[in-house]
Amino acid sequence: MSATTKWFSALLCSLLVLTGIGFVGSWSYSHRDPAHTARAVAGTAAITNNKSIQSETTQAGRSWITGTLGLSVLLSGVLCGLGLRLRTVAAQEARGVQSNEVALEMRVEQRTRELRQEIEDRSRVEHLNRGQKHILEMLAEPGDLKTEDILRYLTATVASRNQGWECALHLIEPRGRALQFTAGSDVNERLRFYLEGVSSEFTDTPECQAGASGEVHIVEHLTEVGLPWSDLLVANGIFSVWSVPFFANASRRLAGTLTVYSRSRSKPTARELEMVESAAKLAALVIEHRRIHTELVHNAYQDALTGLPNRRAGEQAIESAIKKASQRGESLAVLWIDINRFKRINDQHGHEVGDHVLRTVGERLRRSPLSTEIVARMGEDEFLVLIPGTADSLDPVEIARRLGAAVARPIYSGSARITVSSSIGACVYPQDGVSVKALERNADFAMYRAKAAGEGYCIFSSAMSDEASETLEIEEGLTVALEKKYLKLAYQPLYSQSGELTGFEALLRFHHPRLGPISPARFIPIAEETRLIVPIGTWVLREACRQLREWHDAGLPQVRMAVNISALQFANDDFSDTVAGVLTELNLDPEFLILELTESVVMDDYDGVVRQMNLLRQCGVHIAMDDFGTGYSSLSCIHRIPVDVLKIDRSFVERLAEPEGTRPIVEAVIAMAKHLGLLVIAEGVETREQQSILQKAGCNGFQGFLFAKPLSPEDAEICLNASRTRLFANSSETTGGGLAVA
Numbered sequence: 001m002s003a004t005t006k007w008f009s010a011l012l013c014s015l016l017v018l019t020g021i022g023f024v025g026s027w028s029y030s031h032r033d034p035a036h037t038a039r040a041v042a043g044t045a046a047i048t049n050n051k052s053i054q055s056e057t058t059q060a061g062r063s064w065i066t067g068t069l070g071l072s073v074l075l076s077g078v079l080c081g082l083g084l085r086l087r088t089v090a091a092q093e094a095r096g097v098q099s100n101e102v103a104l105e106m107r108v109e110q111r112t113r114e115l116r117q118e119i120e121d122r123s124r125v126e127h128l129n130r131g132q133k134h135i136l137e138m139l140a141e142p143g144d145l146k147t148e149d150i151l152r153y154l155t156a157t158v159a160s161r162n163q164g165w166e167c168a169l170h171l172i173e174p175r176g177r178a179l180q181f182t183a184g185s186d187v188n189e190r191l192r193f194y195l196e197g198v199s200s201e202f203t204d205t206p207e208c209q210a211g212a213s214g215e216v217h218i219v220e221h222l223t224e225v226g227l228p229w230s231d232l233l234v235a236n237g238i239f240s241v242w243s244v245p246f247f248a249n250a251s252r253r254l255a256g257t258l259t260v261y262s263r264s265r266s267k268p269t270a271r272e273l274e275m276v277e278s279a280a281k282l283a284a285l286v287i288e289h290r291r292i293h294t295e296l297v298h299n300a301y302q303d304a305l306t307g308l309p310n311r312r313a314g315e316q317a318i319e320s321a322i323k324k325a326s327q328r329g330e331s332l333a334v335l336w337i338d339i340n341r342f343k344r345i346n347d348q349h350g351h352e353v354g355d356h357v358l359r360t361v362g363e364r365l366r367r368s369p370l371s372t373e374i375v376a377r378m379g380e381d382e383f384l385v386l387i388p389g390t391a392d393s394l395d396p397v398e399i400a401r402r403l404g405a406a407v408a409r410p411i412y413s414g415s416a417r418i419t420v421s422s423s424i425g426a427c428v429y430p431q432d433g434v435s436v437k438a439l440e441r442n443a444d445f446a447m448y449r450a451k452a453a454g455e456g457y458c459i460f461s462s463a464m465s466d467e468a469s470e471t472l473e474i475e476e477g478l479t480v481a482l483e484k485k486y487l488k489l490a491y492q493p494l495y496s497q498s499g500e501l502t503g504f505e506a507l508l509r510f511h512h513p514r515l516g517p518i519s520p521a522r523f524i525p526i527a528e529e530t531r532l533i534v535p536i537g538t539w540v541l542r543e544a545c546r547q548l549r550e551w552h553d554a555g556l557p558q559v560r561m562a563v564n565i566s567a568l569q570f571a572n573d574d575f576s577d578t579v580a581g582v583l584t585e586l587n588l589d590p591e592f593l594i595l596e597l598t599e600s601v602v603m604d605d606y607d608g609v610v611r612q613m614n615l616l617r618q619c620g621v622h623i624a625m626d627d628f629g630t631g632y633s634s635l636s637c638i639h640r641i642p643v644d645v646l647k648i649d650r651s652f653v654e655r656l657a658e659p660e661g662t663r664p665i666v667e668a669v670i671a672m673a674k675h676l677g678l679l680v681i682a683e684g685v686e687t688r689e690q691q692s693i694l695q696k697a698g699c700n701g702f703q704g705f706l707f708a709k710p711l712s713p714e715d716a717e718i719c720l721n722a723s724r725t726r727l728f729a730n731s732s733e734t735t736g737g738g739l740a741v742a
Helices: 003-030 034-048 051-140 147-159 189-197 206-213 228-235 270-301 311-328 342-349 351-367 396-408 436-453 462-479 520-529 533-553 567-571 575-586 599-604 606-619 663-675 688-697 713-722
Strands: 165-172 179-184 217-219 240-247 254-262 331-339 374-377 382-389 411-413 416-418 422-429 457-459 487-496 501-512 516-518 560-564 593-598 622-628 645-648 679-683 701-703
Touching: 147 165, 147 179, 147 254, 147 270, 165 189, 165 206, 179 189, 179 206, 179 254, 189 228, 206 217, 206 240, 206 254, 240 270, 254 270, 270 311, 311 331, 311 374, 311 382, 311 422, 311 436, 331 351, 331 396, 331 436, 342 351, 342 416, 351 374, 351 382, 351 396, 351 411, 351 416, 396 422, 396 457, 422 436, 436 457, 436 462, 462 501, 462 520, 487 533, 487 713, 501 520, 501 533, 501 713, 516 520, 520 533, 533 560, 533 567, 533 575, 533 713, 560 622, 567 575, 567 599, 567 606, 575 593, 575 606, 593 599, 599 606, 599 622, 606 622, 622 679, 645 663, 663 679, 663 688
Parallel strands: 422 457, 501 560, 560 593, 593 622, 622 645, 645 679, 679 701
Antiparallel strands: 165 179, 165 254, 217 240, 240 254, 331 382, 331 422, 374 382, 411 416, 487 501, 487 701, 501 516
């Protein structure tokens, strides 16, 4: 209740009370009995005996009644005014309430529409998000899911947002001149005719204009266009079109358009257009994914330098060729071609010339009339050629000879004239193998036989089969040799010129579980070819250092340990860190470790090897050049190689005493080493005559069967003990007391 209403109620109650009092008083004076009044007055007068009092009382009563009635009339007027005012206010309040109710209803209705729109928009967004998520999952799935299938799903997702929509996607053709229909929702044949005719039959369509301008193109009323393409759309119940271009992410180059065809005459709302633009961006993502995937596949299967298929593609080509030959009952010649001394070409002429040689050889093999199936680059300087044919038509000898002649033609690079030769190994399916692995292995094996024999080619034969099988068996044994403990170390003593035991050389021994002991000359090349030499070499280094540390801890004479290092080990940039880690782990002074490298290791990567050598020498490790004299170019840079020891190869020592032998060469090497401040150790000393010549020439140390064969760890320990008291001490188990030389 308002304040005005409360006051009005209070005044009304007061008016009623006063009016009532006035009427009661008036009625009482107008109907009073005269006798009674007289008696009353007389009684009063008798009591008071004062007539004036009676008269005053009567007059006062009448005045009070009159005042009450006047006040009632006044209050009635006030109440009437208030009533009119309250009525006006009430009417205004009623109108205000009604207006507020109408406004409230309008706001509720507006909010309801907004909520309905919001729910619808949210539903569209969620629907598009679900579609986007599914598309991303499709992109992430392994396998050969076609891009067109993903784009078809995308257009169907957009079209499903409105019952009156159709959707299509056009991609720019490879030459970048026209749009091609790629994917669309389920449309009839006549509408498909339009979609396929964009950019060819119909060149001024919304799709073409969106692609040309790079902006969204909207046609709200197709019936007003009056062109053949618009008439065709109208005839199919399409009355509005909006086309959104999208671009390749990497280059902002037009990739295509995503177009919505509406069966209602209207332009898209801001939210609808935003949804279609989001779908177009998703289409761009799909196209970019296809581009990257295609590029990755290309890089994964093609050699970047020569443009030929790479090793992976080559192996797949062998498998495919085997299937074709099997189905046709034909044969297949597999040739493995290696460029001889390619490393020397790189070193002599530079890598750019070397790359030119590889490209030229690859192109010659590809253009050869014989190469009807495939030519692939299988390694740095190795190529594969597959030639199908009948058993009678395939002559591997003639094929190898002709391919070798093609490779051997001079190659010119600037002013340089390069002569290239090759080693070719060949085998034939099915007689030399029926699997990719067998054919590849046998052709490769024949190539190595050709290289070792110095001949241009070698054809795999059944006589080589046992040797090839043994090679495979050795390879398989090496893969588990560390785990199965097939490897052991033997230690060959090294003596000074005076006969003092100065150290041991750790020599690797491999005992195959079936084949028995395998010569290092047999299994080391296999370990290097398969790169197993890296983990095996690390094991040899750690085991040799561990054994030396054990001897030192046992109080035996402190000597040095020499360990052979392969080119693959030294090629690792962290090799010096590996050596330092082993020494730290075993708490072995680097002074006691000698690392032996062959000339080929140094010359294969001169700069890298010298850098590693310097790092190792900074740690305190000694470096020896093993088999010195068997290389072809180390003499020209020996003064720049940071080595401490030269080891003369046994091939020079064994002919030392012959009349036309190697004595002048050995003496020259020893003299040169002394001038360079290097120690010289002769390997393979087997006779006292050889020892005497070497001593006279000033050789610093000896190693060979004359003094000791490689010893087991136990025999080497005995040899160490004996060296305390005897010169050229040996294991008592091996020589029965050792050899003393004055």
